[in-house]
Amino acid sequence: GKRRDDLILNVERSKMPPNIDVKQGMALQVRSDDGAMLDVTVVHVDDNIVTLDGNHPLAGKTINFNIELVEIS
Numbered sequence: 001g002k003r004r005d006d007l008i009l010n011v012e013r014s015k016m017p018p019n020i021d022v023k024q025g026m027a028l029q030v031r032s033d034d035g036a037m038l039d040v041t042v043v044h045v046d047d048n049i050v051t052l053d054g055n056h057p058l059a060g061k062t063i064n065f066n067i068e069l070v071e072i073s
Helices: none
Strands: 008-012 027-031 037-045 049-053
Touching: none
Parallel strands: none
Antiparallel strands: 008 049, 027 037, 037 049
């Protein structure tokens, strides 16, 4: 599907669990305000803000498939 800008989240670093050493590229799960779990990837970390991306890694990319048609019935 398409990339969604509303799935990019900027979180204050102080709100991240203290036992997690947040690094760019990490995969995490976060709970949304409505209680749903969301898989995210850490895309940027600085002293104050952690940027999380909830888009699928292939979102917005063209995917090509090679298939072999075996039978038509």
